[in-house]
Amino acid sequence: MTLKGHCLCRAVAFEMTGKHNWVGHCHCDSCRRNAGAALVTFVARPNGQWRWTGTEPAQYASSPGQTRYFCAICGSSVAYASERYADEIHFHAVLLEDPAAVTPRHVFHSHERLPSMPQDMPGCKHR
Numbered sequence: 735m736t737l738k739g740h741c742l743c744r745a746v747a748f749e750m751t752g753k754h755n756w757v758g759h760c761h762c763d764s765c766r767r768n769a770g771a772a773l774v775t776f777v778a779r780p781n782g783q784w785r786w787t788g789t790e791p792a793q794y795a796s797s798p799g800q801t802r803y804f805c806a807i808c809g810s811s812v813a814y815a816s817e818r819y820a821d822e823i824h825f826h827a828v829l830l831e832d833p834a835a836v837t838p839r840h841v842f843h844s845h846e847r848l849p850s851m852p853q854d855m856p857g858c859k860h861r
């Protein structure tokens with residue numbers, strides 16, 4: 735299934751083919767600050783099955799080996815890559831043309847969850 739996505743201003747765009755590795759919510763403090771949101775949802779795609787189709791995003795190393803991609807124009811958080819998961823990239827799912835096209839099944843870093851966020855994400859496995 736081919737999925738397309740873009741940032742708020744549409745300068746940065748990407749396309750994914752094949753299947754995702756997983757779709758999940760992250761409660762961690764770094765993702766929250768990076769996105770300016772209480773919860774972040776990612777789609778993990780194997781490298782070789784996605785490509786930039788617009789302007790390539792800017793990069794920021796949020797800690798050693800951790801790369802955050804963002805649009806240099808509008809500031810949208812676009813993706814995350816880590817040396818720990820060297821074979822895949824994690825796109826921010828809300829940037830998809832149809833964010834409802836993917837269903838989160840995993841929850842990461844639940845211990846950092848803000849009290850205002852639901853403890854149980856229906857259909858998700860906590861890690």
Ligand SMILES: [Zn+2]
Pocket residue numbers: 741742743744745746805806807808809810
């Ligand atoms: Zn943009």
Ligand SMILES: [Zn+2]
Pocket residue numbers: 760761762763764765766843
């Ligand atoms: Zn996170």
